[in-house]
Amino acid sequence: MTKHILIIDDEFDIRAVAQLTLKAVGGWDVSLAASGAEGLTKAAAEQPDVILLDVMMPDMDGIETFRALQANSSTQAIPVILMTAKVQAAEQRQFAELGIAGVIAKPFKAMKLPGQIAKTLGWDES
């Protein structure tokens, strides 16, 4: 089964590069959302296999978006991977306490991203 992944990031280039590499290298279906609010709607409607969520966004940031996803029973079970350029240990711990599936450091290497996601979620080498 083809994996479906939702990318929520306010930056055009992050969305574009992530979409490109996940489609081309990972062979996954990719949906995009440019804000937390749009992401919530799409997550509920499309039920992706995983959500890639940027931490720093205007209006609704990644942490708020994640809490909203958790609060909604239809999106509660979808694993969320946070993307952040700040990966200090303290923040890492704070993220982990939220109950996310993993953290990916920005800037990610385009070609490595699909592998990182697969590894985080324990998707096997099939």
Added chain:
Amino acid sequence: MGLDAGADDYVAKPFNLQELLARIRALLRRGKPSLPPLLEWRSLKLDPSICEVTCNDQLVRLTPKEYALLELLLRNPHRIFNTSALIDQIWSFEELPTEDTIRSHVKGLRQKLKAAGVSDDPIETVYGIGYRLRAKRDNSQGTKARRSKTSKQSGMETGTETRVETVESQADELLKIWEQIKETVEQRVVLLEQSVGSLHQDQLSEELRQQAEQEAHRLAGSLGMFGADEGSRVAQEIELLFEVASSLNLKQKQHLTQLVVQLRQELQSMDQGQLLETPIPEELNDQRPCLLVVSLNSLLAEQIAAEAPRWGMRSQSTANPVTARAQISKQRPEIVLLDIAAANALENYWMLLAELSADTPPVPVVVLTEQESLIDRVKVVRLGGRGVLRQPVTPTQILESVNQVLQHTQPTQAMVMVVDDDQQVLTALQRLLIPWGLHVSVLDDPLRFLDTLEATHPDLLILDVEMPEINGIELCQVVRNDPRWSGLPILFLTAHSDARTMHRVFAVGADDYVCKPIVGPELVTRIFNRLERSRLLKSMAEVDALTGVANRHHSTHDLTEFLLWCRHCHQPFCFALLEVASLKQINQQYGHAAGDAVLARLGELLRQTFRSEDAIGRWGGGEFVVGMAGMSKAEGIQRLAVLQNTLHQFEFKAENGLLFQVTLQAGVVEYPQDGADLQALYCAASTVLR
């Protein structure tokens, strides 16, 4: 011109009804038209069948000369064309262009392609020599290393065609995204520069400080994606400093300024394309396929290197898999000989083998082992090895099998045979056709026609109508009356385009004609039209439509060839006869559609399991054969067991909803113990099966 625009043929008015009918018959003989392959260069696509050029699906309007120029370069990706070669190829004999004319056409083409959004200039000027197609990015070392790493990390199969293509174009796509965001990145750096200026004058507002921090954060998160790791690192440091901008001392402020300057420099070098992968120059002169010998036996490597030129190859050698990897990353060989005869730790060798097979496209590998080696041949094949040779073999035999594997993996070029008594015409045609990637065999003596035809096995025949002794019309009749050649496309050259000649030409079975004096582009267009059509017909005639494997006629040819090779090189040959158990009962009980589903599934499994160095074929209803060159009976049984098991586990569904499973029976024999030729092996295998 109508033909370039995709027409199949034309008739001059006023036309003669007989001629028209003969032409229509000629067209009908060709069967269904097919879509000829697209020529591609990154986002640029050229469809030769309709003479259309697109970039990102947008039509690019070109003049006929610009089009011909682009097609020529796309069809010959490595060849450098000097101006006189371009004049020969693209301008007809009547036109006499100067070098300036060519230059202005190249310039015009470049401008149109650039305007259409083609990234980079596809036409590379080789100073002092001429023009050629710019190498695609996939030749670069960086991409390849990254690609193979990624495929392992993400555990993705690189085997599927579409994925391979998308990965190849990924670097270009990344470049496009960079082009789109360049402006924004530029603005962000400008804002940082302004903020630093304000900071030094103690005029940095809180609003601007926050903005600068955010922009630095964004740059940190993004530049590294495009290869600017240092840019990201610098931006991150800038972000941290802006966070506490109000409490910075003078020294820290100066450091911040330096960082912003450094960021600007990083950006400039990215803009000049320094950080995105730069293609490494490839060797221009030597286009012969390169054989890399990985062997501890330097004497053998030397012998092979000395003999390789005789086989149209060049050879390099290296001692072990570790040095081989370095060598391969420098220059990708067309084929690798992996000598594991003297090696003690094999793990490294298997890794290299697996890596080479997983590369895109795979590098074929031939493995050389010791005489009494217990090497698991099945393992070699599973890891993607194309052949196993057992010592003792001579360097000649090694090169022979290397060459054979190479022939199987490289796209076969079409062979065109030309018969004309005028030596000048022959020379002109050779000069005209060879740059288009065609093999050309010429004959000026029609009396030697049949011998040459047998020897060259052409894909297309060009005949002159007027020749002494035997004319072209008669030769055409000879060809059409021989069932082996009835499908061969024939094109006539004639100085007379009168209705009577035309009628005679089409009536004897010609496919097309070209008038003398020959106009280069027209002849080339017509030749490619013919070849593309006959290739489709040929594949229809050789492949069993239901199962996708070769039919009996075609697989017999392959099997015989493999058998001869095994005899010559003293290698074993494993022959297996496979039969779906009680296919008749399946058809009766579950319907023929269910029976067909079984056969189609089996065909699919066979094609997946066996590669180009094995021959597979469907010989009758539920009867299939497999020939495995270089494999023993035991090894063959082992490989087939996997297949039998997979098929048996598959549940088929009949139309009435019933589920059923099938058993595949196999009779496996080995040359030479069980039979000396194909027929004997078949009989022996049948006996085992019963």
